[in-house]
Amino acid sequence: MTQTNEKLKRDTSENVVKSIAQANEKLKRDTSENVVKAIAQANEKLKRDTSENIVKAIAQSNEKLKRNTSEYKDISVSCGDCHRKIFDGKVIRARAVNVAEGTALCRCKKWVKVPISLTV
């Protein structure tokens, strides 16, 4: 009877230790899988967000460019002295253009402010 109890006690302890080890192993595996899964999802989301932001930024940039271009069409610049048209909304007609200062040299040799954007 005493021996049986002793064996039962030992067996139970071994089983408990074994099942705890298995549970820990499973928990470790599950956690790893979940972490990997969560990281994958986070990366996917980040990728999607970044793509969306890039698309959005390009769209905004295009919109801005379009607006700027159409604004130019409404602008015409004439020389203050000889009233010759320097810029007709598309082309600058001048002897020279100072890109740094955004001015064009009229045929009457007066520098006139014209809309220039530095895009190369």
Ligand SMILES: [Zn+2]
């Ligand atoms: Zn002029």
